[in-house]
C-alpha cells in the first residue's frame with residue numbers, strides 16, 4: 202500500500218462527547234483528556250469513519266477557504282500530533 | 294469529589310457541563326446483590342444478601358438509559374454495585390456503553406471475575422477497574438466475612454490486568470485495616486496496580502451508623518496523612534484548586550446516579566430520589582422542577598461551610614452531611630475532623646518547606 206492510500210481512524214479505545222459545543226476526548230488507557238481545536242475539530246470528526254491524508258485535505262478545501270499547501274500542512278501536523286498521543290490508528 | 298486546577302481540561306469540561314446544564318458523569322448501580330458481607334458497606338445487609346432481584350432494571354431498560362445518558366452529555370460511566378459480576382449481562386451492557394462512546398469504569402470486588410469474563414470485559418472495551426482490597430488475607434477476609442475472598446479478589450485483579458485493563462486497588466482506611474495499608478501499597482507496586490485510600494467511612498444508606506465505629510482516631514489518621522506515599526490521595530484538594538464555579542458539590546449538577554431499580558439520585562452518596570427511569574425519561578427527570586431547584590443553589594446556600602476557614606482543606610460530602618448530620622446544606626462533622634487534620638498536615642509541611650506533591654497522583 203502506498204503511504205498516500207493509508208487510511209487513518211480514531212483509535213477504538215477512546216471515549217468522547219460534545220458538551221455545550223465543545224468536544225472532549227478521553228484516552229482511558231493513558232488517563233488523558235484531549236480536545237481537538239480549530240481545524241482539528243472537523244478533522245477529528247472525519248477520522249471517525251477513517252480517511253486518507255488526501256481525503257482530509259479535500260474536506261478542508263471544501264469547507265474552509267485555505268490554500269492547498271496550508272491545508273496539507275495542517276492535516277499532516279494534526280496527524281503527527283495524534284500519532285504522538287497514540288489516539289489515531291492506521292487501517293488497511 | 295476532586296476539583297482540578299482552573300487551567301485543566303477537566304475544569305473546562307465541568308464548565309461546559311454547567312453551561313449545558315447537563316451531567317458529564319454517571320454512576321450506575323447494576324445490582325445491590327453481593328456475595329461479600331463487608332462490615333463497613335453503606336448498603337443495608339438485607340439488600341446485599343438477596344439472591345435474586347426482580348426489581349432490578351433489565352438489559353433492555355439499561356441499554357435505553359445508557360442511550361439517554363449519552364444524549365444528555367454523559368461521558369464518564371461507572372458501573373457499580375453490589376457486585377456487578379452478579380449480572381450475567383455485564384459484558385453486553387459494557388458493549389452497549391462503549392457503542393455510546395462512554396469511558397467505562399467498573400467498581401467490583403473482583404471475587405467473581407473468571408478468565409473468560411476478564412477477557413470478555415477487555416474485548417468489549419473496559420479500560421479501568423477499581424477493586425476493593427482491604428489488606429492482608431486475614432484482614433481482608435475478616436472484613437468481608439467470607440473466607441477465601443482475598444485470594445479470589447486478588448486473582449480477579451490479576452486477570453483484569455493481564456487482559457490490559459488498568460486496575461486500581463482501593464480501600465477505606467479503618468481501624469479494622471489501618472496497619473495493612475503499607476502492605477497494600479507494596480502489593481500494588483509489585484503487581485503494577487494503582488492504589489487509592491479513602492479515610493471517609495460513612496453510615497449505611499438506611500441510617501445505620503455501625504460503620505462509623507470503624508473510623509480511625511485523629512492520632513492514627515494524622516500519622517497516615519503524613520506518609521508521602523499516601524498523603525495526596527487521602528487529603529482534600531489544594532486550597533488553590535478549591536475555587537469551584539459551582540456550589541460545594543457536583544451532585545445533580547455534573548453528576549447523576551442511578552440505583553438498580555431505576556431510581557435517579559444526584560449522587561450515590563446523596564440518595565434524594567429525583568424520579569425513576571421506568572416512569573419517566575432521564576432527560577425529563579433531570580429537567581424536573583425538583584432537580585432544577587437543587588441545581589439553582591449557590592455557594593451562599595451553604596452558609597456555614599462557605600464562610601469556613603477550613604473549606605480549602607475539607608473533603609465534605611453533601612450526602613454524608615445529610616445522612617449523618619441531618620442537613621445537606623450544613624457542615625459534616627466527619628469532614629470537619631478530616632479538614633482539621635488536612636490543614637495541620639499541609640500547614641506543617643509548608644512550614645517545613647517540603648514541596649507540595651502533584652494533586653493528581655493516584656486519585657480515587
Ligand code: SF4
Pocket residue numbers: 294541542543544548560561562563609610611612613
Ligand atoms: S454527594 Fe458527596 S460524593 Fe456526591 S458529588 Fe457531592 S460531595 Fe461528592
Ligand code: SF4
Pocket residue numbers: 597598599601602603604607608609623624625626628629630632633
Ligand atoms: S464541613 Fe466543617 S470543615 Fe468543612 S467547610 Fe463545612 S464547617 Fe468547614
